[in-house]
Amino acid sequence: MTGPRGGDRGAGRVLVTGGSGAIGAATATALHRAGVEVSTLDVSAAGPAPHIRHVRCDVRDLDGMIEALAGADAVVHCGGLASDRPGREHDTFSVNVAGTCTLLQAAVRAGVHRVVYMSSINALGCVGGGRPEYLPVDDDHPHRPASAYQISKHLAEEACRQFAGQHGLTTICLRPCYVTHPDAGPVSARPAGPGPADLFAYLDIRDLTAAVQAALTAPLTGFHAFLLAAPEPWNGADPARVAADYYPDTPWRHPASSLVDCRRAGNELGWTARHQRVAAP
Template sequence: MSGHVVVTGGRGTIGSAVCHQLHHAGTAVTSVDVVPVVTATPFEQVVGDVRDLDAMTTVLKAADAIVHCGGLASDRPGREYDTYDINVAGTCTLLLAAARAGVRRIVHLSSINALGCVGVGTPAYLPVDDDHPHTPISPYQLSKHLAEEACRQFAERHDATVVCLRPTYVIQQSAGAGPGAADLFAYVDLRDVVRAVKSALSADLTGFHTALLAADDLWGEHGSGPHTSLVSCANAQSLLGWTPRYRHTV
């Protein structure tokens, strides 16, 4: 898409990849992260915290859309408050800033964990799809669920478009480890996640939407061929025209 996109968590694995790909496609990009800027990039970098309402409002004044990658990516045993503070309060604060700045297109990097049916949970049925009931158990799962609910409320209250992408275990090209049985052996390549973000920014949509992202096979030696995934990406295909391109063999 053209225009100006603010990417939170822009120095993280997904955020950094999104920033570079959007810039390469000709989009004006501002990366926001709590990590100090130590390397030069061809796009703007801002040091900021998504929990700082005034700072986020200022950053978003020139934005046409937000890609929200900022947050903790897993549980922090003994530090559950951090998980809720950053993932839930941070998302709510960013949405308030978006309302102030008039930004009406947001792509939120959620997770299959918002459903609560992987890791410490058990699926109610297979393949898991975007309509699966939410039964979050761990603090991280609850934080992703609550952040999605905040996005739903924002979309409805402000007549905005919010797409919550729900990647499974994100794999980079050089990755060695992968998901296990508790994660349904479900994974998605980082490059496919970035493709989904770009599609969500430009798709002809209004309102609140969710989309699971997974490769069409199982991780490692557990798949017998294509289209064996235990996670359905029907929403991603119908809403975004997205299907996975990359598979990994171990």
């Protein structure tokens, strides 16, 4: 990418928030292996690896975030709560929405021009307790978030859109589906995987970190959002049959290998999912 501190296209120096979490740690490790000068930030005192610089800070701490972003060319924002917390919805909004707004403000103050935000298909509200308006779901699907977590992802994306328009940031929101990990242990001990409520859609963590690297270097400006999913349903069935069996009243717009249309990520990021499911459904 063309960063604020030079014209070389590349990731440059990158801060990964949420670096102690599963996705943040995998992202930081993948960037480090790719030769990126990466550091991490988390409320946890422990980082993903001894050889990766780690900062202990809450993403809602504006002064701390500005200091952590000093000298960075980009930030990958994985910090946040990963699911609903019944009875603690205020925590979800505080960390996921206020935290993202604080990070964006800190990026403006620190002169960081590119923010890659780890959003979710949940921002659309068409999974979990929601229903898609059509299939395959694409990045233009109307937002109908219902739960606190879904609303927080939607609002964080809107903050990214606003800061891109008002401050000239490049904000890229990645919308992965159910994330799987190849080193999650024996198949028998793993979660059952995504079902009908999740469109049987999933993404291998290795493909997610590849999407992050693509988002850091793609020649894009302004606000963008990209759905990310593997090229087949988790249950291995034909997508049209899955749609007919589980979503009989949902319009089926065009044939696809998945119930989630990721062509925009392919066209604009040059990204393709390469890993199939790692656990039997």
